[in-house]
Amino acid sequence: MNSFSESYKAAGVDVTAGYKSVELMKKHVARTKIDGVVSGIGGFGGLFAPNFKDMEEPILVSGTDGVGTKLKLAFLLNKHDTIGIDSVAMCVNDVVCCGAKPLFFLDYIAIGKNIPEKVAEIVSGIAEGCVQSGCALVGGETAEHPGLMPVDEYDVAGFCVGIADKPKMIDGSKLKSGDVLIGLRSSGVHSNGFSLVRKIFDINETTINNTYDELDKPLGETLLTPTKIYVKPILALMDAVEVKAVSHITGGGFYENIPRMLKDGLTAKIDKAAVPVLPIFKLMQKVGNISEHDMFNTFNMGVGMITAVDKEDVDKAIEVLKANGEDAVVLGEVIEGNEGVVFA
Template sequence: MKNSHSESYAAAGVDVTAGYEAVERIKPMVESTYIPGVLGTLGGFGGMFAPDMAGMKKPVLVSGTDGVGTKLRLAQLMNKHDTIGIDCVAMCVNDIICGGAAPLFFLDYIACGKNDPVRIAEIVTGITEGCRQSECALVGGETAEHPGLMPDEDYDVAGFSVGIVDEEKIIDGKRLTEGDVLIGLGSTGVHSNGFSLVRKVFDIENADLTSPVEELGGKSLGETLLTPTRIYVKAVKALLKAGVDIHAISHITGGGFYENVPRMMTEGLTAQIKLDSFPRLPIFDLIEKKGGIPTRDMYNTFNMGIGMILALPAQQAAQALEILKAAGEQAYQIGQVVSGEAGVELV
């Protein structure tokens, strides 16, 4: 690497030496995520992982990919880049765990107008924290400079994760039945969805992002909106380890309740959710009020305080809530599965 430098490429806007500096800065953080199964080290052409499939009858790989979306603009406006990576990991691993799969590894892709090694390291700080929270390894990634395509200070972050589950333990809703209880896991806020609407409501380019806001308990608008997405992997794994028979899981992301909850339902069954069974976070009241947004649109866009919903047998509800509380989750019994074709009913 020491001999690698192109004056011509640098004149075109790409500084390869900045890329090498970024790799050196992030290497210790990446290695802090390593779990049994990681082969090799950072810098190879492909990330390698040898999964432990002992005891599995028919291992199934489950993958998920996503990005952070326009929440990135808020991070750029606040010049705070060390948490946005948690969102990127969360959006992938929270999807994977819906199928009962434990995430194994993660890879990221960062596109930027100009490679600033310090800023790249800040972004990767969040990515590695997200990997640690979800007990998966960061086995590789890519940082690409796009001069002329993106402004120097602009960047985008995306990634993907791969997990594993024994085929007979896949959570796919096939065992859903009328009378199953719905358990909601509390969110930390807006998470990483609906930010195009959020930015419009608050005129985010011109908003005061740092002053305390009474409606937000004294927190600033920027701090509240930038709160990272909650990662639910450890909590769901704790339930499965304890033998809780989870029948279906829905990750409440873009599209809110009306789009995501029906995805966990099977034909002839509907999730009936009681809106007074869980606290609605203040940020959503502020968005609805300031934007004049119809309540139905709020529940069709945002998570409204519930980031994940689990369906399980009624007789296991108390046990599940106890386990989730011990795992540090704010969990609520928010409804039940009933017969019907609507997919979801908010009552």
């Protein structure tokens, strides 16, 4: 390719760096190829041919999100190969809440200066997230933004499209008093609340390397742990039992997200002692002098996803989740009322 503009490069945009980025990321994108992928990256649109043959009423489900200020930690640690997992996770974990299987993902990377190796490192994480969730990376965009952001910083966002069969979708309509709430453990803070996290620890070039007795890794490494992806365990659970409702515990924590899976007249009663609170959350509460309410209203506290099943299906559900790598815990039950979430 002989495309090159000396004038554009002088303005801060090197188009040849973009071409090199695409070449470097191709091996990562190739890992995500699944049935239905029609085109490779590099075209004007990503092509995908979904298979509807076993569905009564196929519904496309979409989700979009970014990573937020967790990116600041990646900059400080100069580690860019996991942040892409977060980008995918925040989208696919939302989509699977209604029982949809993610099909494909597209990313958007805005960067101060396109360093091909860094971009490829970011995309390697995005590809890993796609592999973990069983969807294809069919395209994306890298935009060099000189003057808009520092040359060593970037932002990552993306969106995914999934598919569900309408008669099998999870919408909470069958939820009833007496159903049991099962929690799937989180891997850490995931990708929410990092503005508060950074304030609590006064995150900078020095403090990010602090060690604490409560943590088995330095602070920055602990906080940068990528968001856990729950797609495959939830889909496997749907094949085994009737899943009444699912909630992805993201920004807003328990108080904001659990009510989203409840219908009117029902409340989630959580046994506080059953919540597998991770050491990082206990440390944050102590260092930041944060109230327990605010902790549960901001963070996942060690539970990244909550499902509701009939009490007769609890043992089977725990067994299936365990077989799919999830050490699930019974958190509580659904009761009558309109209080959203209550703790016992």
